[in-house]
Amino acid sequence: xxxxxxxxxxxxxxxxDIPHIGHSYTxxxxxxxxxxxxxxxxxxxxxxxxxxxxxxxxxxAESCSKTPHDFxxxxxxxxxxxxxxxxxxxxxxxxxxDDRHVQRVKKIFKKLFENGDIYLGEYEGRYCVPCExxxxxxxxxxxxxxxxxxxxEKVKEKxxxxxxxxxxxxxxxxxxxxxxxxxxxxxRNEIFQRIISPIxxxxxxRSAVTWGIQVPMDTTHTIYVWIDALLNYITALxxxxxxxxxxxxxxxxxxxxxxxxxxxxxxxxxxxxxSLNIELPLKIFxxxxxxxxxxxxxKSLGNAIDPLSIIHLYGTDAYRYFLLREVPFGLDGNFSYxxxxxxxxxxxxxxxxxxxQRALTMVEKYFDAAIPEYSEDEDELKESSQNTCxxxxxxxxxxxxxxxxxxxxxxxxxxxxxxxGKKPWTLAKTSAHRPQLERVISSLAKAIKDxxxxxxxxxxxxxxxxxxxxxxxxxxxxxxxxYQQSMRNGIIVKKGNPLFPRIEKEPENSGKETTMPSMNKKxx
RNA sequence: GGCGGUGUAGCUCAGUUGGUUAGAGCAGCGGAUUCAUAAGCCGCAUGUCGGGGGUUCGAAUCCCUCCACCGCUACCA
Numbered sequence: 001x002x003x004x005x006x007x008x009x010x011x012x013x014x015x016x017d018i019p020h021i022g023h024s025y026t027x028x029x030x031x032x033x034x035x036x037x038x039x040x041x042x043x044x045x046x047x048x049x050x051x052x053x054x055x056x057x058x059x060x061a062e063s064c065s066k067t068p069h070d071f072x073x074x075x076x077x078x079x080x081x082x083x084x085x086x087x088x089x090x091x092x093x094x095x096x097x098d099d100r101h102v103q104r105v106k107k108i109f110k111k112l113f114e115n116g117d118i119y120l121g122e123y124e125g126r127y128c129v130p131c132e133x134x135x136x137x138x139x140x141x142x143x144x145x146x147x148x149x150x151x152x153e154k155v156k157e158k159x160x161x162x163x164x165x166x167x168x169x170x171x172x173x174x175x176x177x178x179x180x181x182x183x184x185x186x187x188r189n190e191i192f193q194r195i196i197s198p199i200x201x202x203x204x205x206r207s208a209v210t211w212g213i214q215v216p217m218d219t220t221h222t223i224y225v226w227i228d229a230l231l232n233y234i235t236a237l238x239x240x241x242x243x244x245x246x247x248x249x250x251x252x253x254x255x256x257x258x259x260x261x262x263x264x265x266x267x268x269x270x271x272x273x274x275s276l277n278i279e280l281p282l283k284i285f286x287x288x289x290x291x292x293x294x295x296x297x298x299k300s301l302g303n304a305i306d307p308l309s310i311i312h313l314y315g316t317d318a319y320r321y322f323l324l325r326e327v328p329f330g331l332d333g334n335f336s337y338x339x340x341x342x343x344x345x346x347x348x349x350x351x352x353x354x355x356x357q358r359a360l361t362m363v364e365k366y367f368d369a370a371i372p373e374y375s376e377d378e379d380e381l382k383e384s385s386q387n388t389c390x391x392x393x394x395x396x397x398x399x400x401x402x403x404x405x406x407x408x409x410x411x412x413x414x415x416x417x418x419x420x421g422k423k424p425w426t427l428a429k430t431s432a433h434r435p436q437l438e439r440v441i442s443s444l445a446k447a448i449k450d451x452x453x454x455x456x457x458x459x460x461x462x463x464x465x466x467x468x469x470x471x472x473x474x475x476x477x478x479x480x481x482x483y484q485q486s487m488r489n490g491i492i493v494k495k496g497n498p499l500f501p502r503i504e505k506e507p508e509n510s511g512k513e514t515t516m517p518s519m520n521k522k523x524x
Numbered sequence: 525g526g527c528g529g530u531g532u533a534g535c536u537c538a539g540u541u542g543g544u545u546a547g548a549g550c551a552g553c554g555g556a557u558u559c560a561u562a563a564g565c566c567g568c569a570u571g572u573c574g575g576g577g578g579u580u581c582g583a584a585u586c587c588c589u590c591c592a593c594c595g596c597u598a599c600c601a
């Protein structure tokens with residue numbers, strides 16, 4: 001059996017910053033996709049990691065009197081901790097300080113040099129240390145970095161350059177041949193426009209930076225962090241000294257990135273791959289940014305949200321659900337506590353949690369907690385479930401997470417309406433209606449089992465909890481993820497606590513717009 | 525400055541190649557119920573479709589113009 005392989009990546013996160021909502025968004029989206037592909041029995045390789053070199057980190061380490069190594073270790077452990085709390089199922093975690101990465105990057109750099117695509121040139125201009133970016137005089141904003149508005153340093157140094165311009169034509173061709181290379185389309189158009197404009201070669205080494213990977217032919221230079229970082233996508237697969245994974249998984253099916261790094265992924269990265277004569281990734285999906293209560297996330301405002309604080313209050317699955325449901329993937333979105341609470345109460349509590357609760361109560365009341373025998377032929381929700389499944393697949397194939405969730409919730413609504421229509425409480429009053437009642441309740445139980453699988457990629461813990469309460473799972477076994485598989489006979493339900501208890505907003509006495517919830521700790 | 529995008533019910537947004545009374549979710553209001561987390565179900569409303577002008581038998585949907593906001597990019601300084 002040849003399983004279809006599926007390789008997806010997040011960017012590797014720069015460890016000068018602790019993880020916030022934006023990092024978690026990318027990683028959660030990737031995790032949902034990875035879990036979805038595994039459901040489809042793909043052979044999935046899901047990579048994330050950290051970007052740890054560069055002057056900015058060197059300076060950050062100095063400022064807290066640490067060695068760069070100790071400094072990055074500390075931050076990396078924070079990332080790993082958050083990913084664990086968010087239930088991220090990555091298959092590997094690459095650090096640019098990993099020896100495997102360092103050795104491979106050096107080798108690749110040498111290869112690029114030998115191909116004639118790297119040359120020694122001279123750069124003169126302004127450099128913004130925090131942004132690790134060179135700017136021309138004209139790009140400066142009042143003498144400051146146009147991106148972060150901080151002071152820039154005047155530098156004049158010999159640098160190694162990569163012949164990006166050489167690949168312009170090939171890039172244009174690739175964009176023509178593969179209109180879906182960059183998603184969404186609006187981003188594709190943006191970057192395409194830039195690719196057809198004049199392109200300059202880029203400086204890819206730094207002589208002033210010591211915290212980095214040495215240029216193999218010239219140890220007075222280190223490799224520009226972005227080049228170092230981009231290569232992670234192939235060094236993690238062993239390129240090019242241990243090619244088993246590489247041969248199996250490359251080209252990547254999708255790189256999921258934020259819109260701020262599209263130029264690197266949509267132009268520089270493909271050009272490097274072209275130079276190495278490696279196939280290009282199939283797709284680059286660019287998602288939007290989050291604002292917090294309407295404001296841009298910024299260090300100066302100090303409004304960055306620690307995902308751990310949210311999941312501590314509302315649970316991992318609610319957080320995962322919110323981020324992917326609230327905003328179409330690709331667009332910007334706004335995070336607010338009121339919106340989060342609204343989603344939890346209405347979608348998760350009222351629609352989903354309540355559905356399970358009412359169904360289980362009826363199984364208890366009318367059938368002594370034993371789900372009546374299920375017959376596929378008599379399942380009145382089966383067709384609707386299958387349609388839902390098909391539509392979810394269609395949406396997730398295109399990374400349309402919010403649409404997939406909408407489709408799932410339509411089915412949840414259908415199940416709720418099914419109950420209203422059949423009125424089991426009325427059927428239960430007459431023994432003559434027993435067969436009908438059995439049919440309704442068993443169909444309902446099966447529908448809920450299906451729902452638990454539908455939501456699994458998004459809310460793996462909730463999937464398990466539903467299946468436990470349904471009685472499908474005992475102890476700590478993994479959830480049943482086979483959509484086609486119908487339920488065993490004689491399952492005894494184990495109704496537990498409501499899945500998503502209603503969150504009551506605080507009385508409006510604080511005058512604050514963001515009502516913080518009272519105590520409502522959840523474990524999933 | 526150039527290119528592109530957005531502006532539709534209180535909020536967030538859908539609205540195919542122009543065509544009968546402009547839609548959904550949430551919030552709000554009303555109703556019938558009770559299996560359920562005062563949940564669910566049924567029903568209801570309101571919108572100068574950013575402003576103005578034009579094409580057309582007919583435009584949210586095409587054209588022009590103005591306003592507001594956003595993105596990419598350039599340049600001046």
